[in-house]
Amino acid sequence: MISGYDHFVLLAESLQWDEKDIDHTADRAAWPQLTDTERSKVLGLIAGFVIAETAVSLELGSYEAAARDDSMEAAFRAQARDEARHARFFDLVAAEVAGIPGADAAARRDVLRTHVGPDLVDLFEERLPTTARRLADDHGVLTSAVGLYHMVIEGVVLLAGQHAMLDTLESLSTPLPGLRKGVELVLRDERWHIGFGSRIVQNADIGRDEADALLSQGEAAAKVWGDLITTEAIDAAVRQHKRRLKAAGIKFW
Numbered sequence: 001m002i003s004g005y006d007h008f009v010l011l012a013e014s015l016q017w018d019e020k021d022i023d024h025t026a027d028r029a030a031w032p033q034l035t036d037t038e039r040s041k042v043l044g045l046i047a048g049f050v051i052a053e054t055a056v057s058l059e060l061g062s063y064e065a066a067a068r069d070d071s072m073e074a075a076f077r078a079q080a081r082d083e084a085r086h087a088r089f090f091d092l093v094a095a096e097v098a099g100i101p102g103a104d105a106a107a108r109r110d111v112l113r114t115h116v117g118p119d120l121v122d123l124f125e126e127r128l129p130t131t132a133r134r135l136a137d138d139h140g141v142l143t144s145a146v147g148l149y150h151m152v153i154e155g156v157v158l159l160a161g162q163h164a165m166l167d168t169l170e171s172l173s174t175p176l177p178g179l180r181k182g183v184e185l186v187l188r189d190e191r192w193h194i195g196f197g198s199r200i201v202q203n204a205d206i207g208r209d210e211a212d213a214l215l216s217q218g219e220a221a222a223k224v225w226g227d228l229i230t231t232e233a234i235d236a237a238v239r240q241h242k243r244r245l246k247a248a249g250i251k252f253w
């Protein structure tokens with residue numbers, strides 16, 4: 001019998017893909033032909049994803065440990081497998097398409113941090129780990145930790161970034177088909193992650209303060225991309241965030 005969060009685990013299983021199967025031959029040939037403006041925009045977005053996906057993949061252990069039942073725990077584990085793959089995919093693009101130097105992913109990440117603003121680095125490398133540590137100490141804060149991770153970070157920051165990346169790729173003078181294919185697959189995974197987090201929030205009893213915090217965190221977090229994402233795209237992401245919170249049964253006073 002299917003119960004709890006099992007259907008997310010089954011869905012994750014049916015959506016598995018391997019970053020090594022994506023062919024970047026055309027991307028490698030296209031990269032030097034892009035204009036400087038195009039290259040710096042795509043690289044800024046890639047840098048943001050390398051930092052974000054690496055950070056999220058490292059923090060799910062605390063969530064898994066705080067899971068309320070076996071099916072929720074299995075879904076966090078399935079999600080961690082996806083996030084590790086996303087981190088590997090964007091690092092591979094950074095190394096092999098964009099030619100970012102570095103002996104390993106950590107060294108390349110040091111280079112890539114210079115391509116994004118401090119707010120993005122702070123959200124993923126300070127605020128998220130702090131929240132995960134708090135969750136490790138007190139499993140009772142699971143709902144608000146999921147609120148930050150699944151609804152704010154994945155539902156607003158990463159989704160807005162993925163849409164901006166797809167729009168940018170659409171407008172390039174020379175296409176990057178391998179990157180596009182991978183971003184579409186990442187986006188498909190992120191949809192179930194957000195659905196899973198929304199279900200956890202829906203099943204919890206959210207009070208007024210927590211609801212207000214989720215909304216204002218979403219509004220602030222959408223801006224961490226700086227000028228890599230348009231104001232219209234940020235507004236759209238915040239509107240969608242609000243709709244998702246309402247759909248999860250959260251009332252706004």
Ligand SMILES: [Fe+2]
Nearest residue numbers: 053082083086
């Ligand atoms: Fe991801």
Ligand SMILES: [Fe+2]
Nearest residue numbers: 083154190193
């Ligand atoms: Fe995710």
